[in-house]
Each structure stands twice: as C-alpha cells, then as structure tokens.
Amino acid sequence: MRSSRAWRRPPLLLLLLLLLALGACVFAATREQFCSLCQRHTMCLYSGVSSRCHQGRLVRGVSPAEQQAIVDLTNQLRNRVALGQEWRGSPGRQPPAANMQRVAWDEEVASVAQRWADQCNYSHDSCRNVPDTYVGQNIYQRSQYPVSAMNDRGNWSEPIYAWYDEVALMAASQVSSYQNREDIGHYTQTVWASTNRIGCGYTFYQDGDWGKKYYVCNYAPGGNYVGQPLYQVGSPRSACPASSGDTGTPDPAYPGLCGPASTKTTTTNSNPAASSTPTGAAIPAAAAAAPAAGPRAAGTPAAGTTAAGIPASTPTNVNFGDNTVGGGFPSFTDTGTFSPDYF
Numbered sequence: 580m581r582s583s584r585a586w587r588r589p590p591l592l593l594l595l596l597l598l599l600a601l602g603a604c605v606f607a608a609t610r611e612q613f614c615s616l617c618q619r620h621t622m623c624l625y626s627g628v629s630s631r632c633h634q635g636r637l638v639r640g641v642s643p644a645e646q647q648a649i650v651d652l653t654n655q656l657r658n659r660v661a662l663g664q665e666w667r668g669s670p671g672r673q674p675p676a677a678n679m680q681r682v683a684w685d686e687e688v689a690s691v692a693q694r695w696a697d698q699c700n701y702s703h704d705s706c707r708n709v710p711d712t713y714v715g716q717n718i719y720q721r722s723q724y725p726v727s728a729m730n731d732r733g734n735w736s737e738p739i740y741a742w743y744d745e746v747a748l749m750a751a752s753q754v755s756s757y758q759n760r761e762d763i764g765h766y767t768q769t770v771w772a773s774t775n776r777i778g779c780g781y782t783f784y785q786d787g788d789w790g791k792k793y794y795v796c797n798y799a800p801g802g803n804y805v806g807q808p809l810y811q812v813g814s815p816r817s818a819c820p821a822s823s824g825d826t827g828t829p830d831p832a833y834p835g836l837c838g839p840a841s842t843k844t845t846t847t848n849s850n851p852a853a854s855s856t857p858t859g860a861a862i863p864a865a866a867a868a869a870p871a872a873g874p875r876a877a878g879t880p881a882a883g884t885t886a887a888g889i890p891a892s893t894p895t896n897v898n899f900g901d902n903t904v905g906g907g908f909p910s911f912t913d914t915g916t917f918s919p920d921y922f
C-alpha cells in the first residue's frame with residue numbers, strides 16, 4: 580500500500596519504522612528465555628552448527644520460496660482432510676474437520692528447527708518450545724550415495740508427503756481420540772487442528788561418501804496428545820476457535836480451514852538461505868561402506884496430558900518411526916531404515 584500522505588508526515592512514518600525495528604529486535608526469545616523454558620532446550624544447548632556437519636559439503640537453510648511451498652503444501656493437505664476429501668484410511672474415509680486451522684510460517688519456530696537441523700543428528704531434540712506453547716516435530720532424512728552425484732538442495736514435497744501419507748493407516752474412528760501409535764504420528768501432527776504455526780530447518784551434510792538431506796519441521800502448538808481429538812469432526816469451519824482469527828469468510832484457497840481472512844503468510848527469512856560450504860578437499864575415492872540398516876528405535880512412550888492439553892511432563896508428541904529413505908543417482912543405494920552410521 581502506497582500512501583503519499585505518509586510522506587508528508589515523516590514523524591508518523593519514522594515512528595512506524597522505529598516500532599517495526601523494535602519489533603524485529605524483540606521478536607525472538609533470547610537464549611536465556613529459551614533456557615528458562617526447559618534446560619535441554621535446543622537453543623539453550625547449542626549455539627550454532629555442529630562440528631559433525633563439517634565433513635565436506637554443507638548446505639543449510641530454507642529459502643523464502645521453500646518456506647512458502649512448505650506452508651502451501653501443508654495447508655493444501657490439511658484442507659483436503661478438513662473438507663472430507665481424503666478417502667484413504669484404515670479404515671477410511673477421513674471425516675471432515677470443524678476446527679482445523681490454517682498454518683503460517685513462524686520465524687521463531689523455524690529458527691529452533693534450523694538450530695536442530697544444524698546438529699546433523701537424525702533424531703528428535705528434547706525440547707523445542709517457544710515461550711507461549713509446546714512445539715511438536717516431524718523429521719525426515721534421505722541418505723544417498725555417492726554424495727558427489729547429489730543435488731544438495733532439499734525437495735520439501737518429499738518429507739511432507741511422506742509424513743502425510745501415513746493417513747493410509749489412520750483409522751477414521753480414532754480421529755476423536757489420538758492413540759499413541761508409532762505409524763501415524765507424523766500424519767496426526769500434520770493435521771492437528773490447533774496447530775497454526777510451522778517452521779522448518781534443513782541441512783545437507785556429508786558423511787564420508789554419503790550425502791544426507793535432513794529435514795526438520797516444528798509445529799506450534801504441538802499436537803499428538805493421547806486421548807485428545809486430532810480435530811473436531813463436523814462440517815468444515817463450523818467450529819473455528821476465536822483464537823484462529825477467523826472472520827467468518829473462508830479463504831478461497833483453503834475453504835476448509837479456519838484462519839484470518841488474508842491468505843498472505845509471512846516469509847521473512849532469518850534462516851540462512853542456502854549458505855553453502857564448498858568442499859575444499861576432494862571427495863574421498865574409496866566408497867563408504869553402506870550403513871547397516873536397522874529398525875528405527877521407538878521414541879519416548881506416551882506420558883499423561885492435562886485436561887487443558889498441556890503435556891503434564893513429558894510431551895507425547897515425539898513422533899516415532901521417522902522416515903529415512905535412501906536412493907541415489909547414478910548408483911541407487913537404499914540405506915533402508917535409520918542408520919546411526921554418522922555417530
């Protein structure tokens with residue numbers, strides 16, 4: 580919006596700019612604030628990129644275009660479910676949602692996700708909350724060989740669909756009461772009704788001759804509370820909470836989701852956009868041994884939740900069976916399931 584009037588009133592404009600600048604400064608919690616949320620908070624434990632990431636090529640960050648793609652695809656899939664258009668399930672069809680919110684990109688949530696991705700440690704961090712709420716997490720890693728043949732940029736459709744496609748195992752009858760099942764935890768977090776902020780991090784790192792694309796998405800407020808509904812079953816948008824900012828007008832792009840009228844999502848980029856460290860040394864000639872495949876260890880079992888939905892102590896939203904896939908070009912090598920080969 581341009582306003583020539585504003586230019587004739589510099590004090591107002593200056594004040595506005597000053598407020599914006601102040602807002603940017605106080606936007607994210609400080610390290611001390613994160614530490615006060617929980618001692619083992621990712622922002623409290625780690626200050627930057629882990630040395631384990633520095634074996635060769637390193638690419639990190641989520642570009643503004645990728646942020647938009649993540650938000651759009653996540654909302655598109657949520658909308659599909661909310662409108663009752665997801666026929667898969669075990670059994671399906673998934674019932675429509677009365678209160679599913681639209682998600683928007685959140686810089687603070689994203690900065691925590693990036694900090695965790697920067698540890699090059701394919702597992703869940705212990706605490707990633709933001710000052711106002713509990714935050715959930717989905718992770719995904721693609722391992723490929725050889726690293727020299729790999730495109731080091733991420734393809735966010737891959738993890739987002741992998742998480743969502745667990746819907747094929749989702750029992751429609753369990754929508755009203757989340758059961759702590761290892762096989763659907765990513766799907767349930769993806770469509771958890773009250774989640775309205777998402778922020779993700781990405782790291783491409785080298786592990787010998789292998790390349791790893793590590794994707795981390797954090798969700799606020801987090802979902803997967805045992806015994807609570809994923810969403811309220813009912814006519815789409817018939818029970819939008821006031822806190823969603825819904826004005827009664829459906830978003831044309833996502834008519835099944837609750838949210839403010841504007842479809843605009845903020846995509847300011849505090850994550851480093853694809854900063855890359857070139858490999859100084861040549862890629863080792865010898866092929867790294869394929870990591871031993873083994874079952875991904877299950878995470879922390881369910882803990883109790885309070886009536887308000889705040890985790891009593893240990894949050895239940897640690898998603899299990901996190902996807903890791905292998906594949907490569909030109910020589911395809913499937914690493915199978917989780918491989919702690921980089922420890």
Ligand SMILES: *[C@@H]1O[C@H](CO)[C@@H](O)[C@H](O)[C@H]1NC(C)=O
Nearest residue numbers: 698700701702703704705922
């Ligand atoms: C990787 O993260 C897990 C979970 O937070 C932690 O228990 C483990 O110690 C970490 N591994 C290393 C090598 O730091």
Ligand SMILES: *[C@@H]1O[C@H](CO)[C@@H](O)[C@H](O)[C@H]1NC(C)=O
Nearest residue numbers: 733734735736737738740741
């Ligand atoms: C990205 O991933 C999606 C989902 O797996 C796939 O359909 C698509 O072809 C991929 N895009 C590229 C450019 O590889």
